[in-house]
Amino acid sequence: MTTCRGGGLFLLAVLAPAAGRAQALQNATLRRAQQAYDNLEYRQALAFGQAALRERLAGAERARAYEVVAFSYAALDSILKAVDAFKQMVLIDPERQLDPNRVSPKAYSAFDVALRQVLLVRQLRVDSTSFVAGQGAVPIRFMVTQPARVVTRAIGVGGGGGPANFLVDSSAWNGQVNLSWSPRLPNGDPVPAGSYTVVVEARLGQNTFSASQQIRVTHGRVDTLPHLTSLPGYQYLPETEIPAQTWRPLGVAFLYTGGALIGTLGLESGSLGASSKRELGVVGAAALVTGFVMTLRRPAPRPAEGNILYNRLLTEQIARRNAEIAKENVARRQQVQLTIGPSLKTGAPR
Template identity: 50%
Template sequence: MKPRPLLSVLLPIALIAGPLGAQQSPTVRRARQAYDQLDFSSAITLARRALAERLTRDDRIQLYEVLGYSYGALDSARQAVEAFRQLVFLAPDREPDVERVSPRITSLYASALGQVLVVRKVAVDSASFIAGEGQVLIRYQVSRPARATTRVVGQGVEIVVDSQLVTGPAIATWNGLTGSGEPVPAGTYQILVTAVEGRNEFTGPAEIRVDRGSVDTLAHLTGLPGYSFQPETEAPPRTWRPLGLAVLYTGLVAGAAVALENTSLDLGDRREVGGVGFLALVTGLVMSVKKPDPRPVPANIQYNRLLREQIIERNAQIAEENGRRRQQVTLTITPTPVPAPAPR
């Protein structure tokens, strides 16, 4: 096998620097050191030897990554693809950075990914909605055409929320209800997306936290937007008619008094006639100056009656809606953070 030029492997080397976990097997460490020193044949030998040991999942991920990059640097495409296949099974979301690795490594990884069935990048959007009326989006990718079934598992329930034929990226939705139509209890849940292709099957997980809350009720109305109550009475305009009548009456009385001066009426009778005229004049003046009593406005009374009926009808609808809302539940979906993968 002919080694590739040094420049073509420097980037892959940098990407796997750094352990995945706090503990590391000595054999794994030696395989890593051989790779860092560009001794790809020794790195392959040490990595294959280490795989025979009892290792943690993180150690196995590192070893298959070392194998994939080393075989790729030595132009051993078949072995590189096989190593990347195992890496995909162990860590479906772990992949080379296309902006930092050579196109050959990216191509080998993509070839391995297309040969296996895995569910990748399962992610749940944050959401808050009324159970049964809103929904939360569940995003994922399937490496090969397969039927993908999405389940929500936890708190004693298991709900199948979606089943569809998928190739590549896909989205499932969940309305927050159990199979019996009730809002799920608060707690932690697993989102499990299982892809099936013939006898091949793979499940990709994600974790969420569900919190429950009450639904806000509507306030009762005291008026309708754009409408206002009108005054049901109005003050009539001021009139001087009583004073005019009083002046006229007083004038008649005064004329009568003059006419009676030549009669047989005595002085007391004439004074009485003058007093009556003066009293009429004062009464007319008071009646003209006094503020008139308000009078009803029939059109406004009818308008206000119709407006009150509309408000009563709307408040009855609000009361019915509030009764329904008190039986509803608001669900807040929060994805549980997943530790970021180590540099690669």
């Protein structure tokens, strides 16, 4: 009895959401079974659950009834019967998943054993994706509960409007399976746009199980690349720079004026006497004053050769990259962008 109560405490946590769902159950017997289970009255829950199964139930409610029965058997330590009830449940609802952190280990192990005793294809997922035809694939994921020969197909409209059947994979698998489908026709063209059904069929002896998912394939133009105006991380540099302020202008004025003075003194004729320095004084003073003023003034910007070369190189790189982009855009305009969007609708077991 302690074990039952212990299991019940676990199940209480698990079935807390189920308590809410009990309100939504249409079948009165199943609703009473759920309430009895919620009140930890497992024998009564088992009786009501089995009674509900004898009545006409919709698929979801029937799976729910098997689940209540399975949990009740697990709580009552009837593991084999719990496994049988779980098997019935997953055959009706193959996507049903229990959280091992929230259900009792006994119930979860019974559920896990049940999964491995029936052939199921579960959790079929076709991820949304978009790629250029011929340069990508559609990822397909699913789980097979037993080792089986698994054939995966995509069925849709053909190039002429008739049905088309594309074999994606045919192999022996067990457990998690990850496949990729390159949606192309035998001639290499992309498959026509439209709705497709991805069908996964597992066969083990006489047992077969299949699951399917609708996907939609649309065609679009491949985005062309914009032309570059700059390279990321590389900026144009100023092509002029202001040199540091120096005394060079005044020094040069001194040098030139001194050269004229020395030349004049050196070339004067002895017989003619010293020449007039008035003329040199006027011009030399003007040169020195100009040199002094230019020394105080902010120097004029001068070309920065290194930056000019760098900018030229950068411009050439951008032009080269733009030429490559233009060439690539020509190719892209001839390509087809395939967009695959899955629907959540899955097929029923067969």
